[in-house]
Amino acid sequence: MGDAERFRLLVGAVRDYAIYMLDPGGHVVSWNAGAERFKGYKAEEVIGRHFSLFYTPEDQERRIPEFALDTAKVSGKFETEGWRVRKDGSRFWAHVVIDPIIDPEGNLVGFAKITRDLTERREAQDKLEKAKEALFQSQKMEAIGRFTGGVAHDFNNLLAVVLGGLELVQRRVGNDDHQAHRLLDNIRQAAQRGVNLTQRMLAFARRQELKPELIDVCAQIRGMADILDRSLGPDMTLVTRLSRQPVTVLVDPTQLEMAALNLAVNARDAMPAGGTVAIEVDIETLDDSNDHSLNAGRYAVLAVIDHGTGMDEETARQAIEPFFSTKGIGKGTGLGLSMVHGLAEQSGGRFVLSSTLGKGTTATLLLPLQSAVITEELERSAMEALPSPALNLLAVDDDALVLMNTAAMLEEAGHSVTTAYSGQEALKVIGQSKPFDALITDQGMPNMTGQQLIERVWTLFPKMPVVLATGYAETPPGLGPDVIRLSKPFLQAQLLEAVRSATVNAIRPRQ
Numbered sequence: 001m002g003d004a005e006r007f008r009l010l011v012g013a014v015r016d017y018a019i020y021m022l023d024p025g026g027h028v029v030s031w032n033a034g035a036e037r038f039k040g041y042k043a044e045e046v047i048g049r050h051f052s053l054f055y056t057p058e059d060q061e062r063r064i065p066e067f068a069l070d071t072a073k074v075s076g077k078f079e080t081e082g083w084r085v086r087k088d089g090s091r092f093w094a095h096v097v098i099d100p101i102i103d104p105e106g107n108l109v110g111f112a113k114i115t116r117d118l119t120e121r122r123e124a125q126d127k128l129e130k131a132k133e134a135l136f137q138s139q140k141m142e143a144i145g146r147f148t149g150g151v152a153h154d155f156n157n158l159l160a161v162v163l164g165g166l167e168l169v170q171r172r173v174g175n176d177d178h179q180a181h182r183l184l185d186n187i188r189q190a191a192q193r194g195v196n197l198t199q200r201m202l203a204f205a206r207r208q209e210l211k212p213e214l215i216d217v218c219a220q221i222r223g224m225a226d227i228l229d230r231s232l233g234p235d236m237t238l239v240t241r242l243s244r245q246p247v248t249v250l251v252d253p254t255q256l257e258m259a260a261l262n263l264a265v266n267a268r269d270a271m272p273a274g275g276t277v278a279i280e281v282d283i284e285t286l287d288d289s290n291d292h293s294l295n296a297g298r299y300a301v302l303a304v305i306d307h308g309t310g311m312d313e314e315t316a317r318q319a320i321e322p323f324f325s326t327k328g329i330g331k332g333t334g335l336g337l338s339m340v341h342g343l344a345e346q347s348g349g350r351f352v353l354s355s356t357l358g359k360g361t362t363a364t365l366l367l368p369l370q371s372a373v374i375t376e377e378l379e380r381s382a383m384e385a386l387p388s389p390a391l392n393l394l395a396v397d398d399d400a401l402v403l404m405n406t407a408a409m410l411e412e413a414g415h416s417v418t419t420a421y422s423g424q425e426a427l428k429v430i431g432q433s434k435p436f437d438a439l440i441t442d443q444g445m446p447n448m449t450g451q452q453l454i455e456r457v458w459t460l461f462p463k464m465p466v467v468l469a470t471g472y473a474e475t476p477p478g479l480g481p482d483v484i485r486l487s488k489p490f491l492q493a494q495l496l497e498a499v500r501s502a503t504v505n506a507i508r509p510r511q
């Protein structure tokens, strides 16, 4: 066997590389097994044809094949990675090298072309990149959540002081001082707006104090007809398509209403010239391999659909981030979708946005479906309306302002109050003075949490009525129904009501 023959056999047998030759004009003159394997053509189908055949139409249009040959001719080599097309039209990711072949006299006799199929590597890379991106996204959301939650928590405390103080001042200002009352009213409204904002932030951070109830989503939406109509305005048509059967979920009804309203207002804003907003409520069964990484099961689906501006990919990705808004300063807080997302997650569901630029948006809230049977269990017992006697109370909070404010509210109602800035201090005074009728404590305190304090107090005074004030969603574990919970910030009436029900509970025989 001659050298030339041996060489032809060698090249012909290589299966992992497409190795073939082009004439100086770019027509295929030889073909090997590798070329046949990943391009799909047999030698007789392809020899004589121009090699631009393997390029995508976009690349052909941009004259990439000609550019490749010119580059190889001029600089002695062309190397690149890119998409190439197989005979069946499918694409593969190729690593391509083109070398010019020059005869001893220095004439160009053609090109040697070596191609490798890197599709698998490319796909693995893409997958890795996507996974990295998803991880980054979720870490970012978690960080933003922690940050937002922290800020909101502190602001909540400040606002509690502002609102509580205002209430007391308002009472001291003479009834005929209308101007002062107007001013105070303005301040109260501003502070209340602050509370609403912090509530949305806490919702996003999933630290919201939720009061879940069993509700029928359809009934909830029906009950919102008025407020929805008013929020959408006269240029909008509201269409509701509600399931015939009840769609029962365990969710905080006020929050669900806020969520639906936020979505409807977004839909309105996406259609400045008017249009139709559709709200659909239905039941969907998800299996294990659903797109939302939810557990298999039945879900309530609340969808708000518009045919407005839609969002590009980048906007859609950022839309649920807190403070992301395209509506301009003073127009949107960027907390609407954050709140909806947080509510969904905290309620065991998912919020899904799907949007096409120029076509419209469907915002979907998925919540685990509940069977309606357990309703009764969760119904709260009616509250007894007893007048509250003057009590001897112990109030504990590490925040001096909040503590002062709480004490002032209680004293104003005729109770006498001892204050303590920490659990340790509370335990000290509790042993010294005459017995307290009730303990009111903050949950989040350094060294000793409210829950830990309660446990310690109960070992000393097992029947002591307690109120636990908390701005967080997490129910401290192991606290029974004897702990009355109070979400911050609270108004005087709410505080007094909590104290009253704690002390009433204590007197009533326990079931």
Ligand SMILES: Nc1ncnc2c1ncn2[C@@H]1O[C@H](COP(=O)(O)OP(=O)(O)OP(=O)(O)O)[C@@H](O)[C@H]1O
Pocket: 262, 266, 267, 270, 306, 308, 309, 310, 311, 315, 319, 320, 324, 325, 326, 327, 331, 332, 333, 334, 335, 336, 337, 338, 360, 361
């Ligand atoms: N239905 C929709 N169509 C088009 N874009 C939307 C839609 N819903 C949300 N977006 C985009 O997502 C952004 C964030 O929405 P989000 O509800 O969180 O805040 P916002 O509406 O800007 O402010 P706020 O809710 O406080 O009024 C919006 O600014 C808008 O760019």
Ligand SMILES: [Mg+2]
Pocket: 262, 265, 266, 332, 335, 336, 337
């Ligand atoms: Mg909004």
